[in-house]
Amino acid sequence: QVKIVESGGGLVQAGGSLRLTCAASGFTMDAYAIGWFRQAPGKKREGVSCISGSDGSTYSADSVKGRFTISRDNARNTVYLQMNNLKPEDTATYYCATDPVKVCSGQDTGIMTARGIDYWGQGTQVTVSS
Numbered sequence: 001q002v003k004i005v006e007s008g009g010g011l012v013q014a015g016g017s018l019r020l021t022c023a024a025s026g027f028t029m030d031a032y033a034i035g036w037f038r039q040a041p042g043k044k045r046e047g048v049s050c051i052s053g054s055d056g057s058t059y060s061a062d063s064v065k066g067r068f069t070i071s072r073d074n075a076r077n078t079v080y081l082q083m084n085n086l087k088p089e090d091t092a093t094y095y096c097a098t099d100p101v102k103v104c105s106g107q108d109t110g111i112m113t114a115r116g117i118d119y120w121g122q123g124t125q126v127t128v129s130s
Contacts (some may be wrong), residue, residue, distance in 0.1 A: 004118045007097045009124030010057035012033040012086055020081040021122060022096030029053070029072055029122045033104040036070060038092035038126075045095070047112030049081060050104035059104050059112060064090075086128045093123040 007073040008020040009103040022034065047072040049060040058070050079096065097120045102111035111117065 002098075004098065004119055004121035006095050006121040008122040009094060009126045010130050011127045011129065013130055014086060014088055014130050015098065016086050016128070017082070017084045017085065018095045018126060020030050020096075020119065020126075022079040022081070024077050024079075024096075024098070027098070028074075029079055029098075029128060029129055030056075030074050032098045033102050033111045034070075034072070034096065034098050035104070035114075035117070036068075036079075036081045036105055038090075039123075040092040043065045043092075045114045046082060047106070047114055048094070048113050050112075051079060052104040056105065059106055059110075061106075061112070073095070083126070086126075088128045091126060092130050093125050095123045096121045 028044045032053045036048040039045040051070045071090045072079045097117045098118045106112045
């Protein structure tokens, strides 16, 4: 049974940093693409960053490039999202998700679209104060 649990969210001032953790059970994270997503109140869920299962390549949304870094620890079966230079507009609930047939890409068939994804965590709240 696939289970995904996010942690590490919190309240931080603008310019600060947080590291989110996505822990998984029921599958190995280097088998599938893993994505981080976020959803702010009244807005659609959007892809933030993803990491490929096969070669560990990554893809990030333009809004977070240069500030957020996704990484994976195979020994811990965990994926991280290091978020630096946080801005108030980064405030959202952050979710980790995976799907066996999605690839890490921003294309229409990629995991970054947040559509048709089978497995989601419960989310962790990130609030950035100005």
